[in-house]
Amino acid sequence: xxxxxxxxxxYADLDMTFMDKHRAAWVVLPNTYYDPKKGHELYNRxxxxxxxAAELGFDGISVNEHHQNAxxxxxxxxxxxxxxxxxxxxxxxxxxxxxxxLREHPLNIAEEHSMIDNITGGRLITxxxxxxxxxxFSTGNNPAFSHARFQEAHDLVVQAxxxxxxxxxxGKFYHFEYVNMWPRPFQQPHPPIWTPSTGSAxxxxxxxxxxxxxxxxQAYSPTQSVARxxxxxxxxxxxxxGYTASSEQIGWSTPVYISDTDEKARAEAKPHIEILFxxxxxxxFEMLFPPGYLSQKSLANMRSHKRSVSGQEHTIDSxxxxxxxxxxxxxTVRRQFTDAHRLLGFQNLLxxxxxxxxxxxxxxxxxxxxxxxxxxxxxxxTDREYMGMEMRAAE
Amino acid sequence: xxxxxxxxxxxRKVNIRRMGQGAPLLFLHGAxxxxxxxxxxxxLARHFEVIAPDHPGFGASExxxxxxxxxxxxxxxxxxxxxxxxxxxxVAGQCIGxxxxxxxxxxxxxxxxxxxxxxxxxxxxxxxxxxxxxxCSEADLIKLLFKGEAGDAWMKGWRASPxxxxxxxxxxxxxxxxxxxxxxxxxxLDRWLHRVTAPTHIVWxxxxxxIPLAYADALKAxxxxxxxxxxEDCAHMAHIEQxxxxxxxxxxxxxxxxx
Numbered sequence: 218x219x220x221x222x223x224x225x226x227x228y229a230d231l232d233m234t235f236m237d238k239h240r241a242a243w244v245v246l247p248n249t250y251y252d253p254k255k256g257h258e259l260y261n262r263x264x265x266x267x268x269x270a271a272e273l274g275f276d277g278i279s280v281n282e283h284h285q286n287a288x289x290x291x292x293x294x295x296x297x298x299x300x301x302x303x304x305x306x307x308x309x310x311x312x313x314x315x316x317x318x319l320r321e322h323p324l325n326i327a328e329e330h331s332m333i334d335n336i337t338g339g340r341l342i343t344x345x346x347x348x349x350x351x352x353x354f355s356t357g358n359n360p361a362f363s364h365a366r367f368q369e370a371h372d373l374v375v376q377a378x379x380x381x382x383x384x385x386x387x388g389k390f391y392h393f394e395y396v397n398m399w400p401r402p403f404q405q406p407h408p409p410i411w412t413p414s415t416g417s418a419x420x421x422x423x424x425x426x427x428x429x430x431x432x433x434x435q436a437y438s439p440t441q442s443v444a445r446x447x448x449x450x451x452x453x454x455x456x457x458x459g460y461t462a463s464s465e466q467i468g469w470s471t472p473v474y475i476s477d478t479d480e481k482a483r484a485e486a487k488p489h490i491e492i493l494f495x496x497x498x499x500x501x502f503e504m505l506f507p508p509g510y511l512s513q514k515s516l517a518n519m520r521s522h523k524r525s526v527s528g529q530e531h532t533i534d535s536x537x538x539x540x541x542x543x544x545x546x547x548x549t550v551r552r553q554f555t556d557a558h559r560l561l562g563f564q565n566l567l568x569x570x571x572x573x574x575x576x577x578x579x580x581x582x583x584x585x586x587x588x589x590x591x592x593x594x595x596x597x598x599t600d601r602e603y604m605g606m607e608m609r610a611a612e
Numbered sequence: 613x614x615x616x617x618x619x620x621x622x623x624r625k626v627n628i629r630r631m632g633q634g635a636p637l638l639f640l641h642g643a644x645x646x647x648x649x650x651x652x653x654x655x656l657a658r659h660f661e662v663i664a665p666d667h668p669g670f671g672a673s674e675x676x677x678x679x680x681x682x683x684x685x686x687x688x689x690x691x692x693x694x695x696x697x698x699x700x701x702x703v704a705g706q707c708i709g710x711x712x713x714x715x716x717x718x719x720x721x722x723x724x725x726x727x728x729x730x731x732x733x734x735x736x737x738x739x740x741x742x743x744x745x746x747x748c749s750e751a752d753l754i755k756l757l758f759k760g761e762a763g764d765a766w767m768k769g770w771r772a773s774p775x776x777x778x779x780x781x782x783x784x785x786x787x788x789x790x791x792x793x794x795x796x797x798x799x800x801l802d803r804w805l806h807r808v809t810a811p812t813h814i815v816w817x818x819x820x821x822x823i824p825l826a827y828a829d830a831l832k833a834x835x836x837x838x839x840x841x842x843x844e845d846c847a848h849m850a851h852i853e854q855x856x857x858x859x860x861x862x863x864x865x866x867x868x869x870x871x
Contacts, residue, residue, distance in 0.1 A: 244747070353792075354747055361789035507746055508784035509792075516781055 218558065218598040221311055221567045222270040222584065223279035223470070226263045226297070228287040229574045230255040233496055235287075241504055242497050243286040243351040250287065260290065264297065266571055266580055268304050273588035276596070277309030277342065279567060281413075282316055284348075285355035288497040295329045302336045310337060313413050313434065313470075313567070314344025317374055318367035319356050324396065327374040331402045339403040344411045345371055345431075347420075350505045361509030364419065366390050371410075378407035413470065416446045419512060425453040427460055432565060436470040437498075440540030440557070443469055447561050451606055464600050468565030469557070472542040472572045475586040479545040485579055486544050487533040493573035494531040494541075547590030554595055555602075562603030566595060614653075614664070616672070621695045624679070624688065627672035629664040632657025635725075636698055637866075639664040640689070642707025643733070643745060643791060644757070644849070645671050645783035647769050648776075652851030655859030660702065660866075665692065667712075669786035671779055682708065682734070682790055682798065686715035693723055704728035704862050706851055707822070708791055714801060717808040724810035726869045728862045729831060731820050731848050735805075736797040737830045743822040744795070746788060759819040759847040766852050796823065805834040812838040813865035815858070817846035839865070 231242065231250060239246050267278040278301060280294040291297055294312045301310055310333065317323040334341040347367045353360040369388045373396070376386065382397025402408055412424040413434040424431040433450050435443045447467045454462035472490060476482035506516075536542045543553050554566065570587065571580040614629035629646070631653060637660035639653060646653075646664060656662050667685060669675035679688055689712060693701065702725050705713035710732025717724055743756050754763035770780040812835045816828035825842065832840045841861050846854040 357793045359788065359792040361785055361792065501749060503747060503749055507788060508781070509786075509788040513778075513782065513785075517778070 218563070218595050219276040219309075219565050220592055220595050221277040221279050221309070221565070222267065222275050222570050223281065223311070223313060223567050224263050224267055224571060225281065225283075225289040225569065226260065226291050227493070227497055227571075227573060228256070228290055229259060229576075231287045231497075233492060236496060236499070241286075241351075241500050242288050243283075243500055244354045244504060246287060248285075256290065262577055263571065264300055264304075266577075266584065267301060269581065270570065270584050270588070271301075271305040271308035273584065274592060274596075275308060275588065277311050278305065279311035279313050279342075281313050281344070282346070282348070284352050286351065286497075295326065295333070298333055298341070299329075299336075302333050302340075305337075305340075307340075309340050309342055311342035311411065311567075312344050313342070313411060314346035316346050316348035316352060316367075317370035318363065318390075319348050319352060319358050320370070323370040323374055323391065324377055324393070324398070327377050328398060328400075330408060331378065331398060331400050334403040334408050335400050337403075339408075341402075341404070341408045342411055343408045344413055344434075345374075346413060349500075350507045350510045351500060353507050353510060354504065359509070360507040362390070363510055364512070368423070375407060375410075378402050411468075414446075416442055417515060418449070419515070421446060421450050422453050422457065425450050425458065425462065425466070427454075427458045430454075430462070430466055432466050432468055434468040434470050434565065434567060436567075437541065443540070443557075444561055447563060448606060464562045464564040464603060467561075467563045468567060469561070469563050470567035470569070472544075472569040473550060473583070473587065474542070474544045474570075474572075474575075475547055475550050475583055475591065477546060479549050482545050482549075483533055483537070486542075486575070489573040489575040489579075490533055490536060490542060490544075491531065491573070494536065497573060547586055550587070551591045551594050554591070555598065558595075558598050559602055559604055562600060562605070564598075564600075618672070619692075619695065621688065621692050624668060624676045625674040626668060626692065627666045629653075629662070631662045631664070632660055634660040635702060635866075636661045636663055637702040637704060637862075638689075638693075638698075640703065640705035640709030640712050641667065641670070642705075642709050642731070642848075643783075643787035643796075644707075645779065645786075647766060647852070648772070649766075649769055650851065651855035652858040655855050656704075656862060659859075659863050663696070663701075665689075667708075667786065667790075669789060670783050675786065680789070682711050682715055685712045685790065686719065689716055690720055690723065699723070700725045702726045702728070702866055704730065705732060706730040707848065708733045708787070708796070710734060711796075711798070711801075714805070714808065715798070717810060718801075718804045719807075721807060721809045726866050727808065727810045727812045728815060728865060729812065730815045730850050730858065730862075731817055731823055732814070732827070732831065733791065733796040733823060734798060734801050735827055735830055735834075736794065736799045736802070737827055740824055740826040740830075742796050742824070745822060746784075746792075756821055757848045758853050759817070759845055760853060762853045763849070766849070802830075802834055805831070806836060808835045808838075811865075811869035813861065813869075814838055814840040815850065815861045816840070816842050817848060817850050817853070818842050818844050819847045822848040
């Protein structure tokens with residue numbers, strides 16, 4: 218298994234009483250809440266944490282994109298990835314993801330990814346995402362075209378990376394007379410493409426298509442949903458497309474916290490993880506799902522648990538019980554991941570080692586404990602330990 | 613009662629309601645679509661044959677993949693007038709329906725006997741911000757759209773069954789598709805409104821916070837010979853909230869304007 222750490226780079230110094238006055242830490246939270254002096258310290262601390270994980274043997278480090286919010290300070294993950302490129306030697310750098318379709322000019326991001334791939338000698342992983350609903354308010358993009366524009370941006374970028382230029386591209390959203398990418402990517406035919414999501418049937422079916430076979434990452438989900446969607450990927454490959462998906466094509470992404478004992482881990486993580494889920498990640502339904510963002514089919518599924526999505530208050534106990542986070546002693550965390558791998562066989566794991574307001578000392582200890590006590594066992598896991606979908610169904 | 617029929621206009625299937633008898637009046641609905649109970653249209657139907665289509669992607673009309681914006685909708689409705697063999701008709705448009713009518717009139721004002729614009733979208737007026745109907749909870753949306761109490765019953769109608777809820781969400785998605793950005797307007801519209809030569813009447817809710825009253829004045833200044841009226845105790849949804857005043861303004865304007 219390949220184990221990555223990823224960072225959201227939250228604005229941890231946020232005055233958490235903001236929710237008394239504002240609907241969310243996204244889109245409408247005034248940027249006067251942001252202090253650049255504190256931001257300067259946070260950015261550098263967070264980059265240190267990612268670099269530490271790379272030094273300690275994680276297979277890769279990962280960054281992502283969100284706009285106009287305190288939840289994650291990376292409107293351009295290319296900037297953070299570029300900062301990490303020359304400070305790391307062997308770790309993969311995964312941009313999970315960039316919302317190519319939100320841009321007027323997706324080729325500019327593709328050029329930047331290509332540069333990082335060249336500078337690192339092929340250590341880049343490119344994530345492609347639609348962006349969450351809130352992004353459609355903060356960028357002005359039309360949510361009703363989000364799927365179509367995402368797919369066209371993807372096609373444009375992959376062609377730019379793989380076809381000899383110059384050539385012209387005439388799409389519905391993008392029109393270029395001269396597509397001729399300099400530099401071409403270091404990796405051939407192009408950097409691996411991953412698609413993180415919280416579970417969209419359309420995204421899984423698209424990623425699993427035999428012409429793509431992109432790695433699908435399930436993020437922020439209870440154990441049941443992780444199982445359902447990762448197995449759905451394998452089922453799609455088998456039933457819809459007639460091939461067997463490799464376990465490298467799926468991954469799980471989750472917050473992780475380790476301390477000496479289960480009780481201690483729970484107590485230490487509690488305030489910080491609850492801030493992540495109850496404050497930074499609390500978005501009103503209309504902000505998370507603007508009209509047109511979900512397909513009619515997904516919307517019908519969503520309506521049934523609409524109220525629970527927007528209204529749920531989490532505690533560390535509920536998060537642990539549902540399997541949304543993995544938290545405990547090294548032994549507990551190792552066992553949980555090993556068990557999950559036995560059932561689901563994912564060959565990629567992304568661990569969020571800093572979350573909410575988790576301070577520098579606890580984050581660093583979390584990373585070190587994980588690297589020494591858990592990482593070696595997970596890196597040794599292969600398909601031999603995976604029981605397979607059929608076995609699981611029979612059980 | 614409205615009679616529904618799906619007609620095929622160059623391969624695009626659109627659902628049309630017909631209500632009442634008299635001269636044909638094309639009603640172009642707003643961003644929220646047409647509800648089961650439309651008192652304003654029922655009042656109009658006492659004087660006219662009201663023809664009220666669901667815009668492509670709204671209500672019971674198919675979504676045409678190649679109709680992407682309000683300019684497409686305007687050309688589509690000119691096609692529909694040809695299909696219905698209506699050379700010149702009275703047109704009334706509310707919200708984006710008014711915007712569609714304006715784009716049609718810029719190209720083909722001769723197809724209009726009269727034009728009634730009710731709380732119309734389409735124009736951009738500097739420093740007069742429009743309200744956001746999208747980043748808005750259901751409760752806040754009702755407050756934004758209505759001044760008085762009529763909004764609760766209106767929303768309840770959309771919650772009457774899963775089929776109603778489906779149409780409501782479908783309408784919201786279609787509204788986003790046509791109006792998201794630039795929000796509720798075509799920034800170029802002002803430079804062509806001199807081409808709207810049909811008799812035009814502008815009707816506005818005093819308390820409209822989606823498209824404030826300043827837009828009525830701006831439209832009046834740009835459309836040659838336009839008249840205007842303000843409805844009191846009324847916000848954006850005049851046809852629901854003040855149906856009698858809504859129908860009165862349109863009916864009396866048409867009487868004045870046509871021999």
